[in-house]
Amino acid sequence: MGNFIGREEELGALQKLYDKKGFCMAVLFGRRRVGKTTLVNKFIEKNKCKSVSFVSTEMTESELLSRMGNDVLESLAPNLNGKIKFDSFDSIFDFMAEEAESRRIVFVIDEYPYLAKSCPYMNSLLQKYIDHKWKKSNLCFILLGSLVSFMRNDVLGSSAPLHGRANLEFKINPFDYKDTADFVPNYNTEEKAIVYGLTGGIAKYLEQFDSALPLDENIQTLFFSRNAFFSEEQIKTVITSERSNPVAYNSIIDAIANGKTKYNEIQSATGMSDINFCLKNLIAAEIIERRETPKPYYIIADSMINFYFRYVAPGASLINSGKGKIYYEQKVKQKLHEFMGSVFEKMAKDYILSNVGTKKIPCFVTDVVEYQNSVKIGKEIKSVEIDLLGLDGKKYVLAGECKFKSEKFGKEDLEIFQDKIDFLSALNLKAILFSLSGFTDYVAKNAKGYALVPLAQMY
Numbered sequence: 001m002g003n004f005i006g007r008e009e010e011l012g013a014l015q016k017l018y019d020k021k022g023f024c025m026a027v028l029f030g031r032r033r034v035g036k037t038t039l040v041n042k043f044i045e046k047n048k049c050k051s052v053s054f055v056s057t058e059m060t061e062s063e064l065l066s067r068m069g070n071d072v073l074e075s076l077a078p079n080l081n082g083k084i085k086f087d088s089f090d091s092i093f094d095f096m097a098e099e100a101e102s103r104r105i106v107f108v109i110d111e112y113p114y115l116a117k118s119c120p121y122m123n124s125l126l127q128k129y130i131d132h133k134w135k136k137s138n139l140c141f142i143l144l145g146s147l148v149s150f151m152r153n154d155v156l157g158s159s160a161p162l163h164g165r166a167n168l169e170f171k172i173n174p175f176d177y178k179d180t181a182d183f184v185p186n187y188n189t190e191e192k193a194i195v196y197g198l199t200g201g202i203a204k205y206l207e208q209f210d211s212a213l214p215l216d217e218n219i220q221t222l223f224f225s226r227n228a229f230f231s232e233e234q235i236k237t238v239i240t241s242e243r244s245n246p247v248a249y250n251s252i253i254d255a256i257a258n259g260k261t262k263y264n265e266i267q268s269a270t271g272m273s274d275i276n277f278c279l280k281n282l283i284a285a286e287i288i289e290r291r292e293t294p295k296p297y298y299i300i301a302d303s304m305i306n307f308y309f310r311y312v313a314p315g316a317s318l319i320n321s322g323k324g325k326i327y328y329e330q331k332v333k334q335k336l337h338e339f340m341g342s343v344f345e346k347m348a349k350d351y352i353l354s355n356v357g358t359k360k361i362p363c364f365v366t367d368v369v370e371y372q373n374s375v376k377i378g379k380e381i382k383s384v385e386i387d388l389l390g391l392d393g394k395k396y397v398l399a400g401e402c403k404f405k406s407e408k409f410g411k412e413d414l415e416i417f418q419d420k421i422d423f424l425s426a427l428n429l430k431a432i433l434f435s436l437s438g439f440t441d442y443v444a445k446n447a448k449g450y451a452l453v454p455l456a457q458m459y
Helices: 008-019 036-047 061-076 089-099 112-118 122-131 148-155 177-181 189-199 215-223 232-240 246-257 263-270 276-284 303-320 324-354 411-421 441-446
Strands: 024-029 050-055 105-110 139-145 168-171 288-291 297-300 367-377 380-392 395-403 430-435 451-454
Touching: 008 024, 008 036, 008 168, 024 036, 024 148, 036 050, 036 105, 036 139, 050 061, 061 089, 061 112, 089 105, 089 122, 105 112, 112 122, 112 139, 112 148, 139 148, 177 189, 189 215, 189 303, 189 324, 215 303, 215 324, 232 246, 232 303, 246 263, 246 276, 246 288, 246 297, 246 303, 276 288, 297 303, 303 324, 324 367, 324 380, 324 395, 324 430, 367 395, 380 411, 395 411, 411 430, 411 441
Parallel strands: 024 139, 024 168, 050 105, 105 139, 395 430, 430 451
Antiparallel strands: 288 297, 367 380, 380 395
């Protein structure tokens, strides 16, 4: 296996489970291309153990049975391959129980939702084997799934047949900005941050970037060429996998990307009578997010999807005619800092939460949220937006501002921030400022008691 990055916590949890005697079960889930299979393959490689890795796909029951049977024999008894044939999943699972009586075997079913949908009895069948035959064996059973809602509800849910059987349940998240940086070691911190924004920390996307090449060249090739990896078809797969009516989902995302963030605005822009079902699915897939402010609104949570709809899709005609490089240089490149605004806020939030309890953070916080409110000043209504609001329970304790721009965080930026926090009803409120390009001497002198964090310090 090539260079493996991050996932120490996940590998450690799997190893601890594996080292115990007897049967064990792990359920790992997370969005597509996040690196679930790579993680489990690394775990198997590390332990040099006997293993069966079966990948479910959209096939009939008989096709899945045949493929799983072949995989089991090839891995555990290649001398029997072609000589015996399993006539049911029961017979495969009985064989697994026998093979694992005296030795540790790892049995992986990848993309389990496909198997469960083709074989509706599968959850109950696995429950029977776990409770009766496998529990006496040395089998290490691992279920992987990309359909997060199915894994949570139909596998781990309180009414699911497999509820309570797993010794380990783990949601595999995208890489954070620090681990993402390890994929592009030759880049400077600004370029590493932009790669994080363009990929959202998804392993498969990160693997497409070659830090031996200039960042602009990577972006042009991967997003703005006729054979781009991040193509319209790739985007469709991310958005509409396991969901019908792709046009509806695309319309909702396009509306949000173009500034229609309130429910009524999205509904009007799409021309749909009911967008609740699609919104619910997009939120569950972690593609969009509902922000709970006094006036709730929606954002595109997947930064790669956000970049594509805001900056790539509008240039589709030029890209398809071979003019993608010109389009990028003339219309997109100068907007990368603008795009990175919300990404930088997420990075700052991660920085705060990962450093709670250290000298880097001036107070204790339990959560960090965005703040939006409207206040009345005389006859006027003033909108107050604060990038980062640190909470200790329900108490405001920390306010933060983020600037991802070529200029240093300056006097005007500081005064605007100080004006906004005056509207917060909080005592002894601490402040933290994040900046791509550092801080002017004025800010360093006048932001007394503030934590000042340049981008380079975040890595």
